[in-house]
Amino acid sequence: MANAIRALAMDAVQKADSGHPGMPMGMADAATVLFTRFLKFDAAHPDWPDRDRFVLSAGHGSMLLYALLYLTGYPEMEIEELKNFRQLHSRTAGHPEYGHAPGIETTTGPLGQGIGNAVGMALAERLLNSRCGDAIVDHYTYCVAGDGCLMEGISHEAISLAGHLKLGRLIVLFDDNQISIDGPTSLAVSDDQIERFKASHWHTARVDGHDPEAIALAIENARQVTDRPSLIACRTVIGYGAPSKAGTAATHGSPLGEDEVKGAREKLGWRHQPFEVPKPILANWRAAGARHRTAYEAWNAAAKRLDASARAALTDPIEGKVKAAIAGAVAAVRSDFVKEGAKLATRQSSQKVLEKLLPVVPGLIGGSADLTGSNGTLTKLHTVVKPGDFTGNYIHYGVREHAMAATMNGMALHGGIVPYGGTFLVFTDYCRPSIRLSALMRQRVIYVMTHDSIGLGEDGPTHQPVEHLAALRAIPNLIVMRPADSVECAECWEIALLSKTTPAILALTRQGVPLLRDRPSDENLSAKGAYVLIEPKRARDVTLIGTGSELALAVAAAKALEGEGIAAAVVSMPCSELFEAQSKSYRDEVLSASPRVAVEAATSFGWSKWLGPSGAFVGMQGFGASAPAQHLYKHFGITAEAVAAAACELVSKR
Numbered sequence: 001m002a003n004a005i006r007a008l009a010m011d012a013v014q015k016a017d018s019g020h021p022g023m024p025m026g027m028a029d030a031a032t033v034l035f036t037r038f039l040k041f042d043a044a045h046p047d048w049p050d051r052d053r054f055v056l057s058a059g060h061g062s063m064l065l066y067a068l069l070y071l072t073g074y075p076e077m078e079i080e081e082l083k084n085f086r087q088l089h090s091r092t093a094g095h096p097e098y099g100h101a102p103g104i105e106t107t108t109g110p111l112g113q114g115i116g117n118a119v120g121m122a123l124a125e126r127l128l129n130s131r132c133g134d135a136i137v138d139h140y141t142y143c144v145a146g147d148g149c150l151m152e153g154i155s156h157e158a159i160s161l162a163g164h165l166k167l168g169r170l171i172v173l174f175d176d177n178q179i180s181i182d183g184p185t186s187l188a189v190s191d192d193q194i195e196r197f198k199a200s201h202w203h204t205a206r207v208d209g210h211d212p213e214a215i216a217l218a219i220e221n222a223r224q225v226t227d228r229p230s231l232i233a234c235r236t237v238i239g240y241g242a243p244s245k246a247g248t249a250a251t252h253g254s255p256l257g258e259d260e261v262k263g264a265r266e267k268l269g270w271r272h273q274p275f276e277v278p279k280p281i282l283a284n285w286r287a288a289g290a291r292h293r294t295a296y297e298a299w300n301a302a303a304k305r306l307d308a309s310a311r312a313a314l315t316d317p318i319e320g321k322v323k324a325a326i327a328g329a330v331a332a333v334r335s336d337f338v339k340e341g342a343k344l345a346t347r348q349s350s351q352k353v354l355e356k357l358l359p360v361v362p363g364l365i366g367g368s369a370d371l372t373g374s375n376g377t378l379t380k381l382h383t384v385v386k387p388g389d390f391t392g393n394y395i396h397y398g399v400r401e402h403a404m405a406a407t408m409n410g411m412a413l414h415g416g417i418v419p420y421g422g423t424f425l426v427f428t429d430y431c432r433p434s435i436r437l438s439a440l441m442r443q444r445v446i447y448v449m450t451h452d453s454i455g456l457g458e459d460g461p462t463h464q465p466v467e468h469l470a471a472l473r474a475i476p477n478l479i480v481m482r483p484a485d486s487v488e489c490a491e492c493w494e495i496a497l498l499s500k501t502t503p504a505i506l507a508l509t510r511q512g513v514p515l516l517r518d519r520p521s522d523e524n525l526s527a528k529g530a531y532v533l534i535e536p537k538r539a540r541d542v543t544l545i546g547t548g549s550e551l552a553l554a555v556a557a558a559k560a561l562e563g564e565g566i567a568a569a570v571v572s573m574p575c576s577e578l579f580e581a582q583s584k585s586y587r588d589e590v591l592s593a594s595p596r597v598a599v600e601a602a603t604s605f606g607w608s609k610w611l612g613p614s615g616a617f618v619g620m621q622g623f624g625a626s627a628p629a630q631h632l633y634k635h636f637g638i639t640a641e642a643v644a645a646a647a648c649e650l651v652s653k654r
């Protein structure tokens, strides 16, 4: 059965003339043991919420996963897909892409991300288990990781977090083949991986990765350890079966070549044509794909006893009832904000919004990378998740931004949870690879990124994001929202929660900002990305566009311009991506043909799209500085006076 995986992998890579045969050939035995003896899944029901999760962190070995999905009989993974490996519109992309075929639990390829995702899935499983009980949620998360995954920094963060939280349902199979692209791993690394995992409180084992019984025993033992995650280091031979290339980096990422493939067939005793799996072997595999049918049916019977919304929430925590409750909660908190009229930092407003949302969105799981008080991510309604106790709904991720983001992806992918997590906006750099994957995988993950500009003040240029808004806006399918006041903040939270297939960044201020949306209204104006906040009484001479904390400067500038006889409109643009998605007529109406001035305490990169060739930008030209915020705004010339002066100049040029 393992040789079927090997043959399919080498044939598919050979036909595509590109890909990675070595890893699937090396891990074929371990994967066969896992899929035929342990993994709880039903190939006919890939969305079974209580299935075990399988994460191929070493995503370059995608043919291992595709072969397993084909052999076990997953829908949509026909042999034709394997023959079309790495071709346009096939389900078998170079690296596994979430959503391309049932059974692909996550997108992997950037090494180490899968381990982070697996930690998130294992955490989601325990969180939901503590809420729903064993009859509904009771499964394992298995992850295959290679030397590369374990060399990546994110693995340290993820392993450490998993060990701390005592995620006993997580089992990592390490493809310990001692080879990576450049050659033997000894060129670059001499860590004792077993000791490293032990130091993070993991259960560990070392096995011959080609001895099925040893692998089975190690997995069986790992499953018995409930208070620690497990690492099983499987000593394997990369490209196992290839007569001259096995055990060498030559099998890692290139086709073996016709002769070597022929030789491997002989060595493995595989006498079948390319892509041909003999009936008895395929039948055994298909039986493995159906061996948990009874368990699936029993689960279904148990789940039928849940009410419809609880059942729906297992996959989508923001189902119908919750959606309606969110609208109510957001309306209530908005009206409180308007009544109080207080000057609040948007991070404080966010905390108040969360306090209203938490009771109505049971699947909301918060956290912060050791900046809880600064991010305002914790409310008095939260309880903290502790090692081995998953009844809480707030996670102290520690100073592990990258793993926080990858873990949140894993939780979102698992289903049943809407994760949000906080750090400073400047440290989106530390989790950017995972943010990119949230966007690529279309996962609802909410990033609460505070201290969003020089407005954070004294911490200085290391902590002051200047290019980050632009860099995040450059990621496709990510909505970057920078609310200007408490009302916009509530609106942005609503948008983030309702955006089922789009992650969101909430860029929030450290410093207080005045309430600008001071009239009661139920319409979520931020949902259009930008809207007219102030329309002058006569035809516009100029349009001032502001985001976040700088919207107030645009408002003050408009007032000053009015005194000089210049009619200035003020447009709030909390989210340029959402604005871009509006009709041209709406966009034209909001921006009008008048000259435009934008103000944002960040670099101008990207703004030309909205300003046109004749517009002006008031913002940052380079890095910030360490000083109280109000001094910095003056020092860098980001003031109402500067906005008004830029507007006057544009108007006088006309």
Ligand SMILES: Cc1ncc(C[n+]2csc(CCOP(=O)(O)OP(=O)(O)O)c2C)c(N)n1
Pocket (backbone or CB within 6 Å): 020, 022, 023, 058, 060, 061, 109, 110, 111, 145, 146, 147, 148, 149, 152, 175, 177, 178, 179, 180, 181, 238, 252
């Ligand atoms: C973050 C990241 N860096 C680099 C790469 C390129 N890359 C793909 S596989 C690989 C080597 C991985 O070695 P190992 O995990 O031992 O895989 P094996 O050779 O056993 O297949 C590298 C550097 C990547 N995919 N992701």
